[in-house]
Amino acid sequence: MGSNARHISDNMGKPKVAVIGAGPCGIFSSGAIGDTADVTIFERASVMGGQWAFSEEKLVELDRQHSSMYTCLWVNGPIEAFELPNHKFPENSPSYIKRPAVYKYLQDYIDKFVKGTFKFNCKVQDVKFNAEENNFNLAWEEAGETKSEIFDYVIVATGHFSVPNDPKFKGEETFTGKYIHAHDYRDGKLYKDLRVLCIGGSYSAEDIALQCWKYGSKYAHITHRRTTPMGFKWPETVIERPILTDINGSTVTFKDGSTEEYDVIIKCTGYLHDFPFMSEELRLKTRNRMVPDDMFNQCQFIENPRVFYAGMQDQYFTMSMFQLQGFYMRDVIAGKIPIPSKEEMKKSLEAEFAEEATLDDEEKMIKFQGRYCDRLAELTGETKVSGQGDILCVWEHHKVDGITTYRDEQFKSHWTGRLGSKNEKRWIDDTDP
Numbered sequence: 001m002g003s004n005a006r007h008i009s010d011n012m013g014k015p016k017v018a019v020i021g022a023g024p025c026g027i028f029s030s031g032a033i034g035d036t037a038d039v040t041i042f043e044r045a046s047v048m049g050g051q052w053a054f055s056e057e058k059l060v061e062l063d064r065q066h067s068s069m070y071t072c073l074w075v076n077g078p079i080e081a082f083e084l085p086n087h088k089f090p091e092n093s094p095s096y097i098k099r100p101a102v103y104k105y106l107q108d109y110i111d112k113f114v115k116g117t118f119k120f121n122c123k124v125q126d127v128k129f130n131a132e133e134n135n136f137n138l139a140w141e142e143a144g145e146t147k148s149e150i151f152d153y154v155i156v157a158t159g160h161f162s163v164p165n166d167p168k169f170k171g172e173e174t175f176t177g178k179y180i181h182a183h184d185y186r187d188g189k190l191y192k193d194l195r196v197l198c199i200g201g202s203y204s205a206e207d208i209a210l211q212c213w214k215y216g217s218k219y220a221h222i223t224h225r226r227t228t229p230m231g232f233k234w235p236e237t238v239i240e241r242p243i244l245t246d247i248n249g250s251t252v253t254f255k256d257g258s259t260e261e262y263d264v265i266i267k268c269t270g271y272l273h274d275f276p277f278m279s280e281e282l283r284l285k286t287r288n289r290m291v292p293d294d295m296f297n298q299c300q301f302i303e304n305p306r307v308f309y310a311g312m313q314d315q316y317f318t319m320s321m322f323q324l325q326g327f328y329m330r331d332v333i334a335g336k337i338p339i340p341s342k343e344e345m346k347k348s349l350e351a352e353f354a355e356e357a358t359l360d361d362e363e364k365m366i367k368f369q370g371r372y373c374d375r376l377a378e379l380t381g382e383t384k385v386s387g388q389g390d391i392l393c394v395w396e397h398h399k400v401d402g403i404t405t406y407r408d409e410q411f412k413s414h415w416t417g418r419l420g421s422k423n424e425k426r427w428i429d430d431t432d433p
């Protein structure tokens with residue numbers, strides 16, 4: 001497939017674009033392309049927000065359990081690291097906010113920028129490419145009926161943190177306590193006085209173990225297969241253990257032969273990139289990595305460059321990167337950015353993989369992702385955001401200095417210089433939703 005400009009002159013109106021998912025990636029892509037394309041946003045829930053759509057009162061996700069959200073979740077990075085250049089947080093925002101404030105930020109963005117049509121309660125079932133027409137047939141389920149429509153481009157924005165990676169551990173069927181995936185963790189209060197084990201060595205294990213500790217669990221241990229400790233000064237009852245080897249009743253055995261008793265095991269083992277609604281030849285298959293497989297510029301599907309996947313990389317930059325990806329999609333769809341040959345795109349991906357292989361610490365990863373964002377900004381003539389990487393590098397140090405206090409720090413907005421206000425309560429004292 002060569003340049004896409006032909007399509008636009010063939011079409012009397014704007015190109016029709018289907019955006020699948022109304023979480024942050026879907027919202028920012030839609031906002032970015034809304035003047036260029038006729039956008040329809042399909043969302044299986046009844047509200048926008050993706051992960052951020054969650055009912056604190058009901059302690060369940062609004063429609064179904066596709067959100068991995070939990071009550072009293074504070075963002076784990078400062079807002080100044082993801083604030084958009086064209087959409088600022090309110091003047092009085094603290095640097096670390098809770099879920100409802102993020103939700104409001106997304107809603108305000110929609111009100112300001114999104115011109116598409118939202119189709120809520122619509123679950124996309126099947127996306128197929130019509131090679132002769134150079135377009136897509138998209139089928140969805142709505143009120144028990146299957147409907148379909150033709151689109152010129154498809155943006156998959158369903159995220160990659162909602163389908164649990166659920167590895168099996170020896171003896172897990174004998175466990176006598178509560179055994180869940182982080183996806184189903186909802187409320188730290190439920191773990192008061194209990195003995196908790198989190199499996200995994202990343203953000204969810206870190207945050208959920210700390211939540212359990214904050215709400216008064218007897219102890220919250222973290223078992224992982226990292227070769228080095230996570231590098232934080234944990235509170236006394238949060239302890240890192242080697243990876244578990246066996247579960248027997250309530251007893252867990254670890255690789256060093258030690259054992260411990262638990263009431264709860266939470267698998268914080270991450271999530272899968274899962275797109276069952278995309279036909280096989282359009283389906284992205286990748287693990288969670290800095291440079292996702294199969295894509296040009298980390299968001300355009302090489303096998304069919306009319307398909308985009310938004311926000312599929314392991315992320316340091318989030319919302320400001322998602323919007324830049326949207327700008328890139330806008331300019332590809334408008335024919336302003338030509339699509340290279342498949343061979344060229346693959347070569348470019350190989351070069352990115354080679355660079356990814358050299359990233360042996362977090363600061364390098366942050367800088368790498370910043371350069372990627374700036375490349376998108378250069379291609380589209382939009383604002384560069386790599387400066388937000390400096391905030392992320394400081395944030396990393398704050399975490400190392402105080403894993404229970406880093407969320408009380410204040411940053412300056414990269415765009416306005418506004419200093420984040422102080423939260424009324426410190427993170428450690430806050431147990432309100």
Ligand code: NAP
Pocket residue numbers: 073074075076077161165167182199200201202203204205207224225226243268269270271288315
């Ligand atoms: P993740 O970063 O992908 O980490 C998954 C972890 O599971 C890794 O440590 C991995 O270990 C481990 N794992 C996978 N399979 C395993 C197995 N068979 N045995 C042992 N360990 C295994 O996923 P995540 O921690 O759920 O984080 C996902 C996203 O959610 C992140 O973007 C994070 O920022 C976000 N999050 C945000 C908040 C917040 O805002 N407060 C809280 C939690 C999460 P290996 O590295 O060894 O494979």
